Amino acid sequence: MKANKESVVRLIELLNQVIDTPAQFLGDDDLRVAVKSQLKLAEYNNSERGIVSCSLNTLKKLASGVGEGFDGLEALRVESGRALSKPRPKNKPGSRRTLQEHKTKLESIVSSQDVDLQRLNLVISAMAKLCKELVELELLDRKAYYDLEIGRIYNMLGERRLKNE
Known part of the structure; x- marks a missing residue:
């Protein structure tokens, strides 16, 4: 099986689970090494979880189009390593520390999603403009104009480019 974005998403989910409940994964020696x-x-x-091994460059490339990119994946890896290396004291549910940790985590997620939303809004408006121009303008070469404009739109997406793979 070949590595793909779905495998990276499952790896991210696993790392988040490790951070949230490290006690569940203390016996998984392969994960501790990873x-x-x-x-x-x-x-x-990990075939049970749908995670496929790949080269580091492939992982970086695939992770760049998912979530917070490879930097976010790296931060999750480091935090997972910390969580597995030392058992953290259990905070009482509803304690200030627990609530503050949840608040910080949610703020980070919301911030990442806000950036993605702004980028997608720009792309959608550019796509709508492109569609309108393709219909209304008398163009000699519609294909060339489309290729030029779609290239500009892909540049707006940056590293989180949506490609047909």
């Missing part, structure tokens, strides 16, 4: 380095994380394979 979170120690970027290369080991790329080589991590």
